[in-house]
Amino acid sequence: xxxxxxxxxxxxxxxxxxxxxxxxxxxxxxxxxxxxxxxxxxxxxxxxxxxxxxxxxxxxxxxxxxxxxxxxxxxxxxxxxxxxxxxxxxxxxxxxxxxxxxxxxxxxxxxxxxxxxxxxxxxxxxxxxxxxxxxxxxxxxxxxxxxxxxxxxxxxxxxxxxxxxxxxxxxxxxxxxxxxxxxxxxxxxxxxxxxxxxxxxxxxxxxxxxxxxxxxxxxxxxxxxxxxxxxxxxxxxxxxxxxxxxxxxxxxxxxxxxxxxxxxxxxxxxxxxxxxxxxxxxxxxxxxxxxxxxxxxxxxxxxxxxxxxxxxxxxxxxxx
Amino acid sequence: xxxxxxxxxxxxxxxxxxxxxxxxxxxxxxxxxxxxxxxxxxxxxxxxxxxxxxxxxxxxxxxxxxxxxxxxxxxxxxxxxxxxxxxxxxxxxxxxxxxxxxxxxxxxxxxxxxxxxxxxxxxxxxxxxxxxxxxxxxxxxxxxxxxxxxxxxxxxxxxxxxxxxxxxxxxxxxxxxxxxxxxxxxxxxxxxxxxxxxxxxxxxxxxxxxxxxxxxxxxxxxxxxxxxxxxxxxxxxxxxxxxxxxxxxxxxxxxxxxxxxxxxxxxxxxxxxxxxxxxxxxxxxxxxxxxxxxxxxxxxxxxxxxxxxxxxxxxxxxxx
Numbered sequence: 001x002x003x004x005x006x007x008x009x010x011x012x013x014x015x016x017x018x019x020x021x022x023x024x025x026x027x028x029x030x031x032x033x034x035x036x037x038x039x040x041x042x043x044x045x046x047x048x049x050x051x052x053x054x055x056x057x058x059x060x061x062x063x064x065x066x067x068x069x070x071x072x073x074x075x076x077x078x079x080x081x082x083x084x085x086x087x088x089x090x091x092x093x094x095x096x097x098x099x100x101x102x103x104x105x106x107x108x109x110x111x112x113x114x115x116x117x118x119x120x121x122x123x124x125x126x127x128x129x130x131x132x133x134x135x136x137x138x139x140x141x142x143x144x145x146x147x148x149x150x151x152x153x154x155x156x157x158x159x160x161x162x163x164x165x166x167x168x169x170x171x172x173x174x175x176x177x178x179x180x181x182x183x184x185x186x187x188x189x190x191x192x193x194x195x196x197x198x199x200x201x202x203x204x205x206x207x208x209x210x211x212x213x214x215x216x217x218x219x220x221x222x223x224x225x226x227x228x229x230x231x232x233x234x235x236x237x238x239x240x241x242x243x244x245x246x247x248x249x250x251x252x253x254x255x256x257x258x259x260x261x262x263x264x265x266x267x268x269x270x271x272x273x274x275x276x277x278x279x280x281x282x283x284x285x286x287x288x289x290x291x292x293x294x295x296x297x298x299x300x301x302x303x304x305x306x307x308x309x310x311x312x313x314x315x316x317x318x319x320x
Numbered sequence: 321x322x323x324x325x326x327x328x329x330x331x332x333x334x335x336x337x338x339x340x341x342x343x344x345x346x347x348x349x350x351x352x353x354x355x356x357x358x359x360x361x362x363x364x365x366x367x368x369x370x371x372x373x374x375x376x377x378x379x380x381x382x383x384x385x386x387x388x389x390x391x392x393x394x395x396x397x398x399x400x401x402x403x404x405x406x407x408x409x410x411x412x413x414x415x416x417x418x419x420x421x422x423x424x425x426x427x428x429x430x431x432x433x434x435x436x437x438x439x440x441x442x443x444x445x446x447x448x449x450x451x452x453x454x455x456x457x458x459x460x461x462x463x464x465x466x467x468x469x470x471x472x473x474x475x476x477x478x479x480x481x482x483x484x485x486x487x488x489x490x491x492x493x494x495x496x497x498x499x500x501x502x503x504x505x506x507x508x509x510x511x512x513x514x515x516x517x518x519x520x521x522x523x524x525x526x527x528x529x530x531x532x533x534x535x536x537x538x539x540x541x542x543x544x545x546x547x548x549x550x551x552x553x554x555x556x557x558x559x560x561x562x563x564x565x566x567x568x569x570x571x572x573x574x575x576x577x578x579x580x581x582x583x584x585x586x587x588x589x590x591x592x593x594x595x596x597x598x599x600x601x602x603x604x605x606x607x608x609x610x611x612x613x614x615x616x617x618x619x620x621x622x623x624x625x626x627x628x629x630x631x632x633x634x635x636x637x638x639x640x
Contacts, residue, residue, distance in 0.1 A: 021358055026463050026546070027395040027531060028362035030456065033353050038341055041436065042348035043451065045406040047443040075347040086365040086406065086449035116361065119449070123367040129406035129439070129449045131363065136350065143346050211347060226346070 006094045007120050010101040011085070019081060020116055029116035031082055037135040040078035044069045048126035053170060058096045060190035062103030065128040068213065070111055070194030071264040075211040077142040077203030078134035080111050080196065085118040088127040111196055140203040142268070147208040147227035149294040152272035156195050156265045156284050158241040159216050163260030164248065165189035181243035188241075192264035197282035202268055205275070209268035217258040217309060220267050221298045227269075233290030235302045258300070258309055326414045327440050330421040331405070339401060340436055349436035351402055357455040360398035364389045368446035373490060378416045380510035382423030385448040388533065390431055390514030391584040395531040397462040397523030398454035400431050400516065405438040408447040431516055460523040462588070467528040467547035469614040472592035476518050476585045476604050478561040479536050483580030484568065485509035501563035508561075512584035517602035522588055525595070529588035537578040537629060540587050541618045547589075553610030555622045555629075578620070578629055 016023045022030035033039060046065050048054045056064075066083065073080045085104070089096075108115065113132060165185035168178075178186070199209065210223045216238065224231050238257040245253060269292055280286055300307040336343045342350035353359060366385050368374045376384075386403065393400045405424070409416075428435065433452060485505035488498075498506070519529065530543045536558065544551050558577040565573060589612055600606055620627040 021458070022396075022461065022463055026465070027392040027529075028360045028398070030396065030461050031359040031361060032458075033359060035355060039351040039353060039359075039453075040348045041351060041402070041404065041453070043404040043406050043437050043439050045408060045439045045441045045449070047408055047441050050442055072347040076342075076350065078348070082361070084361060084363040084451055086363050086451075088365060088367055088447050117363050119363050119365045121365045121367050121447075122370055123445055123447060125444055127408050127441075127443060127447045129365070131404055131406075131451045133359075133361070133453070138341075138352075141342065141350050143342055145346070209347075 006097055010097055011115060011118055013115055017114060020114055023116050024118065029082070031116060034135050038138050038141065039133055040073055040076045040136045040141070041131065041133045042069050042072035043129060043131040044072065045127060045129040056169070056190060058099030059103035061126070061128065062100040063107045063191050065130045066104055066107035066113070067192045067194050068264060069130045069132040070107065070113070070196060071192065071211040071213070073132055073134045074195045074199035075142065075209045075266055076136060077140050077199045077209070078136040079200065080113045080132050080134040082116045082133045083108055083113050084131045085115060086129040087118065087120045088123040089120070090122065090124060090126070111194065142199065142203055142206050142209040144208050144210050144223045144226035147223060147229050147269040147292050149229055149292055151207050151269040151292040152276065152288050153220065153231055153233060153267065153269050153290040153292060154275060154286050154288050155212070155216065155239065155267045156198050156281070156286050157263070158239045158244065159212070159263055159265060160244050160253070160256035160260040161185050161188035161241050162192065162262035162264070164244060164256055166262060181246060184241070184243045185247070189262055192262070194264060195266045195284060198266055198284050198286070201282045202270065202275070206268045206270045209266055212263045212265045212267055213261055215259045215261045216267065217298065223267065223269070224292070224298055230293040230295035230297045231290055232293055232299050232301065234304070235300050235307055237287065237289045239285060239287040326417055330417055331435060331438055333435055337434060340434055343436050344438065349402070351436060354455050358458050358461065359453055360393055360396045360456045360461070361451065361453045362389050362392035363449060363451040364392065365447060365449040376489070376510060378419030379423035381446070381448065382420040383427045383511050385450045386424055386427035386433070387512045387514050388584060389450045389452040390427065390433070390516060391512065391531040391533070393452055393454045394515045394519035395462065395529045395586055396456060397460050397519045397529070398456040399520065400433045400452050400454040402436045402453045403428055403433050404436060404451045406449040407438065407440045408443040408445070409440070410442065410444060410446070431514065462519065462523055462526050462529040464528050464530050464543045464546035467543060467549050467589040467612050469549055469612050471527050471589040471612040472596065472608050473540065473551055473553060473587065473589050473610040473612060474595060474606050474608050475532070475536065475559065475587045476515050476601070476606050477583070478559045478564065479532070479583055479585060480564050480573070480576035480580040481505050481508035481561050482512065482582035482584070484564060484576055486582060501566060504561070504563045505567070509582055512582070514584060515586045515604060518586055518604050518606070521602045522590065522595070526588045526590045529586055532583045532585045532587055533581055535579045535581045536587065537618065543587065543589070544612070544618055550613040550615035550617045551610055552613055552619050552621065554624070555620050555627055557607065557609045559605060559607040
């Protein structure tokens, strides 16, 4: 089978919405934005062996490469619409491509995102760059820089699962031998849920938001620095899944909660009156974990006592 | 020096225009489109060793990665505005990155394009994905699919230079030993001029357009197929530079004119009354090379006699 035919069959959508005037197949796509709305645009690249294990299933690679971008759109309060894909692969293996496309479109169509352009090239390793553009009302944009002293700090979902899931995935295994907890944790890494509905629901009251890719402490620190404020979180208030609690001792759990990346939950700030009565937003659990302070540092307490968290200082070689 | 600092210093613009509400540094960029305009969006990936020789100067890699995308915007009649960059490199070598950034911004700022987001990752080879979004009035979009029997076929600039330039670049050499013709041809490969102004100037009268990346014959064939028509071109009418004519015998020149890629000139169709009197458009030479026919094939004549052009059938493993 001709590799171009495989790619055409897998990646050229059969239908397009009214907002897509010209889709895949011309020199470029032509898109019609909603009058009066701003655009929000994000791009994220994943390299096999760097951002995910080379043996991650093709379907999960496709899903995850869309989900991590949707997560950035969620953190801006946006409504995702259009996607472009730049895919570098060693060879057009139809089975791998089919799985990849299935995962990609599964994540995209769940949020109404259409593929409008792409470019497939050959190279020595798998590099997936997805770029997503969405719409956002000008008065509903959430940046990282609006947090104010006195605001409450919240997170969606549960924290730390994905990094333990990645560790599980890296163990030698037989699928059959994995517990349901293991499968839950692995799924949290391989198939992150982008919190689009949460981002939109909080947009008018949240003062700042960031999605959690590098770990709660590191990402919250970025938000606070961008806002020129400090913060304090109570470590015992960080929401943890039963699977995480069951899998690790308390020291390991603390580490995973503060340093574990890849959860793609939202961390956001808002005046405490806005969400304190709510245990969930748009069907997703939301938990208050601390408060924004005027000082310039992020500090932690553990059951009310000061807890010195030592940041490993590791930074991914990756920046938005 | 911290590699993040290098990247921040090189790629985070100091100023932004009014259309960029949030630029690099948040979860995503927020952009304000012009009311009533559609968006045109393109993406193109270049892999070292596949799309350009690994020894191409960093500055030219940066320039070219923007220019090839601008060329797609030009072929749609668009006005380019915002750019995202997904860069995979082996190691953050500051000298290479500085050259790359210089070339990237040189091509971008020449056309008023702003970098609004990016992602730098490490990998085993250089992969550059640039995505550019522009604006276009709904009644000014040029697609590939509007050519009609009887339209004239035009090209901008001169054809075949870039592929000979690439061949020159691949020869062992001392810079000092290159003739000015060689340098002209190499520059045509390394620093293509995106025909943005031409695309906008022809937009209201052109019926179809494509930019020339894979060769005149192959790309014109795509345009005609997308339009459901055929065409005939007179090979002697294809505009050639003096440097190309001087460097090759007539058989080689014919081959370069029909099959040579990477020129990034525009090929377009229009009713013959529209541009036949003009020798240039927006300061760029424009030449009529043939005519659209009702039949489904692209045929060639040489000095009026039928010329059987045998397509090599080689296709890049790359598709828009």
